[in-house]
Amino acid sequence: MxxxxxxxxxxxxxxxxxxxxxxxxxxxxxxxxxxxxxxxxxxxxxxxxxxxxxxxxxxxxxxxxxxxxxxxxxxxxxxxxxxxxxxxxxxxxxxxxxxxxxxxxxxxxxxxxxxxxxxxxxxxxxxxxxxxxxxxxxxxxxxxxxxxxxxxxxxxxxxxxxxxxxxxxxxxxxxxxxxxxxxxxxxxxxxxxxxxxxxxxxxxxxxxxxxxxxxxxxxxxxxxxxxxxxxxxxxxxxxxxxxxxxxxxxxxxxxxxxxxxxxxxxxxxxxxxxxxxVLGASQAEAQEKFDALQALVQPEVGIALLGRMLGNFDLSGYPPDQPLPPLPLTDSGQRSRQALLTQMAAAEQLTLAQLGRKIAGGRGHxxxxxxxxxxxxxxxxxxxxxxxxxxxxxxxxxxxxxxxxxxxxxxxxxxxxxxxxxxxxxxxxxxxxxxxxxxxxxx
The missing domain is CATH 3.20.20.30 (Luciferase-like domain)
Known part of the structure; x- marks a missing residue:
């Protein structure tokens, strides 16, 4: 094009x-x-x-x-x-x-x-x-x-x-x-x-x-x-x-x-x-800026954000070091975002806490x-x-x-x-x- x-x-x-x-x-x-x-x-x-x-x-x-x-x-x-x-x-x-x-x-x-x-x-x-x-x-x-x-x-x-x-x-x-x-x-x-x-x-x-x-x-x-x-x-x-x-x-x-x-x-x-x-004068500097923000993510906040993005699910009762549990198709949230994040979790074999931390910046973008x-x-x-x-x-x-x-x-x-x-x-x-x-x- x-x-x-x-x-x-x-x-x-x-x-x-x-x-x-x-x-x-x-x-x-x-x-x-x-x-x-x-x-x-x-x-x-x-x-x-x-x-x-x-x-x-x-x-x-x-x-x-x-x-x-x-x-x-x-x-x-x-x-x-x-x-x-x-x-x-x-x-x-x-x-x-x-x-x-x-x-x-x-x-x-x-x-x-x-x-x-x-x-x-x-x-x-x-x-x-x-x-x-x-x-x-x-x-x-x-x-x-x-x-x-x-x-x-x-x-x-x-x-x-x-x-x-x-x-x-x-x-x-x-x-x-x-x-x-x-x-x-x-x-x-x-x-x-x-x-x-x-x-x-x-x-x-x-x-x-x-x-x-x-x-x-x-x-x-x-x-x-x-x-x-x-x-x-x-x-x-x-x-x-x-x-x-x-x-x-x-x-x-x-x-x-x-x-x-x-x-x-x-x-x-x-x-x-x-x-x-996230921009930096070098790749390393940009990554350092991002890592500094990631270090500020409290695990419970990342998981709460994840539950919201998946379609208004309360994930606080699930073990944070385990994979994302099977969830029904959301009827109240964004179905496209639920599909995107579910696929991401499976493809990268992320735990609940890891997935919450991963989306803390771009929310799936x-x-x-x-x-x-x-x-x-x-x-x-x-x-x-x-x-x-x-x-x-x-x-x-x-x-x-x-x-x-x-x-x-x-x-x-x-x-x-x-x-x-x-x-x-x-x-x-x-x-x-x-x-x-x-x-x-x-x-």
Whole structure:
């Protein structure tokens, strides 16, 4: 595959203290990073100076409930839409992508918030559409049990239809605000959704004008069969965890091939695998940085994280020095991640504690630990050999992890002609090479 007229897209995955589960214990990391706006402001400006396509903020709407929760750092975090709205005022070009679950939100709320962020930022917002995989979230929203896997995806499909329908409530030129005539908008350019479905009844229209991008960019992260089916029909960017180049190529080919049945072109969907990146002046230095973080992992924390990633299983009662026990197919978590981690445990013959420690950094994402040139070689191979259109970069600890990528890796990619020297547009769609969607009037 040639890179002619193609360049790598890069997202900066900002997980408060960093992606490594023990990052908050690192001496260079502000322990209060989850609710430290100055910290996030610095990160956003570093990423924008490096010309990243977007910042990506994940979310959970429940505090950790594992037995080891008191040793975990993800219990006090900003709500991501609020955070990105604030960051939109201290940045100018970088995209702003946030997670909002379809399981425990209402479509009107999500449509209104992301449309508002698109206006606030001048066309830089993106919605990461997810179905909640944290079973604990159910108890915060009046449910005794989490939605089943099938229920979550059925609700998500309709949720998407309502949100995008609400984003098409107004023509681009609907609001004339003519003081002389007293006419605020043209009634013929208002479109009432009047949706009645299995999960939602939403009249509309949205009380926010059509956004600068037409619609915020729709991002998804599901790699299960249901997730891929939804992404092929609706997503514009897909984040995915893939364990190898060969697996990533297979996923890339398969998902791109699904687009044809929805009359979509391959370039309408950008596939961006997550990459956990640790940089050093030498391979040894990079490994030393990673090992220093690994040394901070408490075994019970690694196992608690593993249970959560496998699909909300409590593994605290199993011997940590024994193999991963047989587990049923998760109905509340990510089935694709459960399959990936189960295969990893079997292939490498890892004990429970070893597997928990192994995923403490990348959580099953591909890990790159080395010099800027070595990491760039891998990214270039994935990009040129049909495995990725770009990458969501997982930083081990913050801010140093992002600063290293901006200072050393990005210039190496630029030197190879694989990444932009400067922004050529102003919106997230411009950065990603995605077309503005035509307005659709639902009937």
């Amino acid at each position: 040639t890179t002619r007229n193609r360049q790598i897209s890069l997202g900066a995955f900002l997980m408060a203290t960093g992606h490594h589960v023990a990052a908050w214990r690192h001496p260079q990391v502000p322990a209060d990073a989850g609710q430290n706006f100055s910290h996030y402001k610095h990160l956003a400006q570093v990423a924008e100076a490096a010309k990243f396509d977007a910042l990506f903020i994940a979310d959970s709407i429940a505090a950790p409930t594992e037995q080891a929760a008191s040793a975990m750092a993800r219990s006090d975090l900003f709500e991501p839409l609020t955070l990105l709205s604030a960051l939109s005022a201290v940045t100018e070009r970088i995209g702003l992508i946030a997670t909002a679950t379809t399981s425990y939100n209402e479509p009107y709320h999500v449509a209104r918030k992301f449309a508002s962020l698109d206006h606030l930022s001048g066309g830089r917002s993106g919605w990461n559409l997810v179905t909640s995989d944290a079973a604990a979230e159910a108890h915060n929203f009046g449910r005794a049990e989490h939605f089943s896997h099938a229920q979550r995806y059925s609700r998500a499909r309709e949720f998407y239809e309502v949100v995008t329908g609400l984003w098409d409530s107004w023509d681009d030129d609907a609001f004339i605000r003519d003081k002389a005539t007293g006419q605020y908008y043209r009634p013929e350019k208002r479109h009432v959704l009047d949706h009645i479905g299995e999960h939602f009844q939403v009249k509309g229209p949205l009380n926010v004008a059509r956004s600068p991008q037409g619609q915020p960019v729709v991002v998804q992260a599901g790699s299960s069969e249901a997730g891929q089916a939804l992404a092929a029909e609706t997503a514009e960017v897909v984040f995915t965890a893939q364990p190898s180049l060969a697996a990533a190529q297979q996923f890339y080919r398969g998902l791109k091939a699904r687009l044809e049945r929805f009359q979509r072109q391959p370039e309408a969907l950008k596939i961006m695998p997550g990459m956990f990146v 591909y890990s790159l630990i080395g010099t800027p040139a070595q990491v760039a070689d891998e990214l270039q191979a994935w990009f040129e050999e049909g495995a990725a259109d770009g990458f969501n970069i997982l930083l081990p600890h913050l801010p140093a992890g992002l600063e290293d990528v901006a200072r050393y890796l990005v210039p190496e990619l630029q030197r190879r002609g694989l990444f932009r020297q400067d922004y050529s547009g102003t919106t997230l769609r411009d950065h990603l090479g995605l077309a503005k969607p035509a307005l659709r009037v639902r009937t």
